[in-house]
Amino acid sequence: MAELSQPATILAITDLTPHVRQIVVKPKTSKISFQPGQWVSLKLPVGSKPPLNRAYSMADPSSPDGDLTLVFDRVPGGLGSNYLYGLRSGDEVALSGPYGKFILPQLLDRKLLLIARYTGLVPIRCLLKQIFFAKLQTPVLLIALAPHEDEILFHQEWLTMAMQHPSFRYLPLVAQNGESEAVGKTLAMLTPLVKGEPQIVPMICGTKAFVHPLRAYFTERGYDRKEVKIEPYD
Numbered sequence: 001m002a003e004l005s006q007p008a009t010i011l012a013i014t015d016l017t018p019h020v021r022q023i024v025v026k027p028k029t030s031k032i033s034f035q036p037g038q039w040v041s042l043k044l045p046v047g048s049k050p051p052l053n054r055a056y057s058m059a060d061p062s063s064p065d066g067d068l069t070l071v072f073d074r075v076p077g078g079l080g081s082n083y084l085y086g087l088r089s090g091d092e093v094a095l096s097g098p099y100g101k102f103i104l105p106q107l108l109d110r111k112l113l114l115i116a117r118y119t120g121l122v123p124i125r126c127l128l129k130q131i132f133f134a135k136l137q138t139p140v141l142l143i144a145l146a147p148h149e150d151e152i153l154f155h156q157e158w159l160t161m162a163m164q165h166p167s168f169r170y171l172p173l174v175a176q177n178g179e180s181e182a183v184g185k186t187l188a189m190l191t192p193l194v195k196g197e198p199q200i201v202p203m204i205c206g207t208k209a210f211v212h213p214l215r216a217y218f219t220e221r222g223y224d225r226k227e228v229k230i231e232p233y234d
């Protein structure tokens, strides 16, 4: 069940790419226990009718100390993300949660196909950590889209995971011209990959312009909408 809104202290700030930042926050009132793939709602003191609610997925699974790792991009003109970029260690932010159903199926007996663009990779990172921590043997393919070569999020981590876990394959793609190019490049990869495969579990995260056409690709091939897990960001 979702917790009430509470203050959280920013413990650490790290820039992951030129436009993506990670913050570690500690909820002050009570620990937030969550499942990988879930998110918290930040209540930001900006906009015409504050608070401005903005969702951010956890990038790391639950930790014993209750710290939450959040990762976000600086959206040009974006009220929420630009406010967050102005925060410093020791500042406080109000949040509530956890929320969301972008979680692993209880029974993972099929190949997992994870597709995400840019910060859509944040909950995916959390899910992959869960999978490898639990030593699940499920084959996993990650297709990771970046808007620029400097912005390939978690690239080194995925490469290390691919070396350590033979069941994990990683396909990075750069699409500099927005979501439609990212969709086109993904579809070009998907057709040979999905062809001839038994049914797989697709999980897709990013903005709607990215997520919806990719879900349509699967539903047009006989998947039920509920079999294609999506997390649209906008």
Ligand SMILES: Cc1cc2nc3c(=O)[nH]c(=O)nc-3n(C[C@H](O)[C@H](O)[C@H](O)COP(=O)(O)OP(=O)(O)OC[C@H]3O[C@@H](n4cnc5c(N)ncnc54)[C@H](O)[C@@H]3O)c2cc1C
Residues within 6 Å of the ligand: 039, 054, 055, 056, 057, 058, 071, 072, 073, 075, 077, 078, 079, 080, 081, 082, 100, 119, 120, 122, 123, 207, 231, 232, 233, 234
């Ligand atoms: C369930 C959920 C989980 C989310 N998790 C994350 C996360 O882990 N990391 C993260 O960076 N964002 C995440 N988001 C998006 C986040 O809540 C905000 O929408 C985003 O930070 C933009 O807010 P803003 O106020 O700065 O921009 P706004 O003023 O609301 O402008 C948003 C516009 O910017 C564009 N845009 C560029 N990047 C993004 C983005 N990342 N998300 C949404 N729109 C974007 C879109 O075209 C959108 O129309 C999540 C959203 C949802 C619904």
